[in-house]
Amino acid sequence: MTTVLERPIVFDSLLATVAAVDDLSPHLRRVTFVAPRIAEAVTAGPDQRIKVLLAPPNGSAIKLPSGPEWYTEWCAQPVEERFIMRTYTVRALRPEVAELDVEFVLHGVNGPASAWVSEAALGDQVGLLLPFAVDTTSTKGLLHSGVDYVPPASSVRRILVADETALPALAGILEELPAAVQATVFVAVPDAADVRPLAGAADVTWVTDGSLVDAVKSGALPFDPDYAWVAGESSMIKEVRRHLVNVVGMPKSAISFQGYWKRGEAHC
Numbered sequence: 673m674t675t676v677l678e679r680p681i682v683f684d685s686l687l688a689t690v691a692a693v694d695d696l697s698p699h700l701r702r703v704t705f706v707a708p709r710i711a712e713a714v715t716a717g718p719d720q721r722i723k724v725l726l727a728p729p730n731g732s733a734i735k736l737p738s739g740p741e742w743y744t745e746w747c748a749q750p751v752e753e754r755f756i757m758r759t760y761t762v763r764a765l766r767p768e769v770a771e772l773d774v775e776f777v778l779h780g781v782n783g784p785a786s787a788w789v790s791e792a793a794l795g796d797q798v799g800l801l802l803p804f805a806v807d808t809t810s811t812k813g814l815l816h817s818g819v820d821y822v823p824p825a826s827s828v829r830r831i832l833v834a835d836e837t838a839l840p841a842l843a844g845i846l847e848e849l850p851a852a853v854q855a856t857v858f859v860a861v862p863d864a865a866d867v868r869p870l871a872g873a874a875d876v877t878w879v880t881d882g883s884l885v886d887a888v889k890s891g892a893l894p895f896d897p898d899y900a901w902v903a904g905e906s907s908m909i910k911e912v913r914r915h916l917v918n919v920v921g922m923p924k925s926a927i928s929f930q931g932y933w934k935r936g937e938a939h940c
Contacts, residue, residue, distance in 0.1 A: 725799030
């Protein structure tokens with residue numbers, strides 16, 4: 673039997689500086705980070721996950737994680753001494769100028785990351801945990817490299833469902849959508865002013881008032897989908913997945929679903 677070795681997957685941390693802050697809409701703010709080592713970073717897909725590291729609750733400086741046991745060591749620290757860690761999507765990576773964009777949802781000060789980005793200013797520093805080597809040779813390698821949008825090569829009819837927290841990933845997915853692929857998109861945002869142009873020739877339903885789940889259930893699909901990507905609030909993605917399986921008739925294996933946050937808990 674032949675053993676197929678995956679490529680090594682490497683994540684590492686660095687300190688990055690805020691170089692630009694741009695409000696894209698009332699509830700979405702883009703922050704551009706710079707650091708020399710960003711020039712070496714890579715991504716495995718358009719919904720590449722990374723970690724943003726913020727100062728601990730006690731206000732001490734961020735101590736960057738290192739070594740294979742960093743997570744265990746982090747968990748063992750008193751909560752007040754741990755750096756705060758949140759997951760975000762790489763919206764854009766420009767290694768040629770060592771820049772990286774992250775888009776943050778603004779939810780006031782009810783979460784540490786939202787509170788930080790509400791006051792973010794040029795020159796501020798955060799920690800980033802970024803990929804410096806990924807495995808794009810297999811579905812397993814891609815998933816382990818920090819992406820979830822991994823449609824099969826044969827897929828040509830896709831359903832994409834996202835709330836505002838998954839909008840940056842959705843925007844990246846649509847920018848890379850092959851011309852031969854049809855996509856029907858459902859996306860919820862807090863306010864009509866948050867609606868924005870999205871790349872690609874996709875059929876987009878914006879939900880600004882009401883339930884994203886209801887919009888998906890009542891939406892007329894122009895085709896029989898062969899792949900679905902659903903991302904956002906935990907209960908929403910479960911309901912949408914259930915509908916796609918039980919009503920639309922999609923196999924569970926054709927649906928990728930990710931809970932970006934859980935209602936009732938600080939998610940950013």
